[in-house]
Amino acid sequence: MPAGTLYRGREGMWSWVAHRVTGVLIFFFLFVHVLDTALVRVSPEAYDDVVATYKTPIVALLEYGLVAAILFHALNGLRVIAVDFWSKGPRYQKQMLWSVVGIWIVLMAGAVYPVLGHAYRVLFGE
């Protein structure tokens, strides 16, 4: 790893990698999600059956991961827009990345109870 580069192995590169990975994951979920929602045109029972899997603890954990991917992609996407269109964006890209990470941690902490609370009650009772 060459030392002293502006990009390689630093905030700019890793945020790009994370943006790409989360984007691909979200896109693959989107295919599945449109297909499962299409079951409302088959029958109420078919739809409710597949939605029941979304309420199991393991899938709830995957949903928490999906929320994590979407929130990072959304916040870092706004940072990319700021880098491209705000005249001081490139100068503050690092500070903006750490702001993104900070807001992401706060939102993910706030999402624990709403997203995983149902799974907790299923596993450990009321």
Place this chain on the structure above:
Amino acid sequence: MSSDTSSAQAIGSVEGVSLYDADNPAPYIEAPRKRTGKTPRSTRGNFEMAAWLFMRLSGIVLVVLVIGHLLIQLVLDGGVSKVGFAFVAGRWASPFWQVWDLLMLWLAMLHGANGLRTVINDYAERANTRLWLKGLLYTATVFTILLGTLVIFTFDPNIR
């Protein structure tokens, strides 16, 4: 080094006498790649620039649409546990949420498809591989957008 370049002095003895002077100037040479009347029209459009701009504009709209969607489906009113056919029927009774979901479907699919197109262009090195992967991507994208649109427009709460 003399700084006097105003006359034929600039021509060294090796080069000999200049062929050109003020009365007999050197022929004008076009700048490289300059577009002239004879240049064929460019066959390239501004597609990549439009795609770049679309990612940013759709991204801003999607932040609002998708985070609102997550709040409704996963956070408010007991989170995912209240989602079911009756819940979907209740929301799609309103044109507002139909338009919300339709816009979200189209923007997210096109945003994601363009993102994956970039990923394929970056990592698939053989032209044939790129062709097939993008063919698969576009087929899946068109199918999913049409299916989702059809579901939103033909939804029937009294299917049973």
